[in-house]
Amino acid sequence: MKLNIRHILRAVPHVLLLSLMAVTTIACQVIKEPSEYDNWEERNQAFIDSISDLSAGRVVASAADADAMQVGTYYAIETSASTNYKLQYIYVKKLLANSDGLRSYYTDAAFVYYYGTNILGERFDGNFTGFTAIDKRTLDGHENLPTQFNTPSKFNVDSSIIAGWKTALQYMREGERWIVFIPYQSAYGKNGSGNILGYSMLCFDMIVDQVIRQ
Numbered sequence: 001m002k003l004n005i006r007h008i009l010r011a012v013p014h015v016l017l018l019s020l021m022a023v024t025t026i027a028c029q030v031i032k033e034p035s036e037y038d039n040w041e042e043r044n045q046a047f048i049d050s051i052s053d054l055s056a057g058r059v060v061a062s063a064a065d066a067d068a069m070q071v072g073t074y075y076a077i078e079t080s081a082s083t084n085y086k087l088q089y090i091y092v093k094k095l096l097a098n099s100d101g102l103r104s105y106y107t108d109a110a111f112v113y114y115y116g117t118n119i120l121g122e123r124f125d126g127n128f129t130g131f132t133a134i135d136k137r138t139l140d141g142h143e144n145l146p147t148q149f150n151t152p153s154k155f156n157v158d159s160s161i162i163a164g165w166k167t168a169l170q171y172m173r174e175g176e177r178w179i180v181f182i183p184y185q186s187a188y189g190k191n192g193s194g195n196i197l198g199y200s201m202l203c204f205d206m207i208v209d210q211v212i213r214q
Contacts, residue, residue: 036120041199047119047133048183048201051091052076060092063103066171069094072138077171081163081186090164091181092171095141101174102211104157109214110169111152113207118200127153130205131179141177144205152209162187164202172208180204 054074060066061078069075069092076089104110115130117123123132128146131139146152155161157169164182172178182202184190192198 037197040197044119044184044199044201048091048181051181052089055091059089060171063171067099069097071095071097071141077167079163079167079186085185088163088183088185090167090183090186092168093139093179094176095139095179096175096177096207098173098175101176101208103171103173104169104208104211106157106166106170107214109154109156109212110208111154111210111212112169113146113150113152113209115205117203118196119203124195127151132205133181133201133203139179146207152207154212156214165204168204168206169208172206174208174211177205177207180206
């Protein structure tokens with residue numbers, strides 16, 4: 001049988017190309033390094049579950065409950081996101097108390113110092129440098145306070161701020177400092193926003209500087 005050399009030569013490059021593609025695919029799979037954001041939804045849920053456990057069933061349901069919160073103890077507060085999801089809570093820890101300060105109504109505004117981080121302690125927003133989500137030690141509310149170079153931001157409680165913030169601002173008093181943990185359902189949901197990934201639990205170090213009656 002006479003071999004057709006041209007046909008053989010034409011076939012060889014295709015075989016080599018397929019082999020090269022297979023090797024390249026395997027190599028890419030081998031050298032791919034895990035991202036710090038892998039399994040993000042599950043890790044955020046595990047984080048908030050751990051904070052929920054620390055609240056041990058302590059629920060703030062009224063202004064009087066908020067005033068009675070012990071400094072340094074975790075509590076849960078139902079949020080307005082419960083109207084769109086099943087029952088939802090934010091988890092809070094009061095660092096500084098002020099029983100004489102004004103509390104925001106839904107129609108009010110507040111000037112707030114805040115520092116926002118994700119479960120890795122990475123900052124995504126803020127106007128001073130406060131505590132992060134991964135600060136696990138006993139926190140002193142008099143540490144990491146705003147300086148003369150920091151300026152509070154104004155927020156209308158009835159504006160488009162996230163549900164977790166609406167809730168926190170209506171329970172905090174002027175001069176109080178809280179650490180607020182907000183599950184994604186009461187924050188930016190499954191899709192995220194800007195540099196905040198979907199399913200992100202948000203942690204805020206918040207200080208209400210002044211309440212403005214509207």
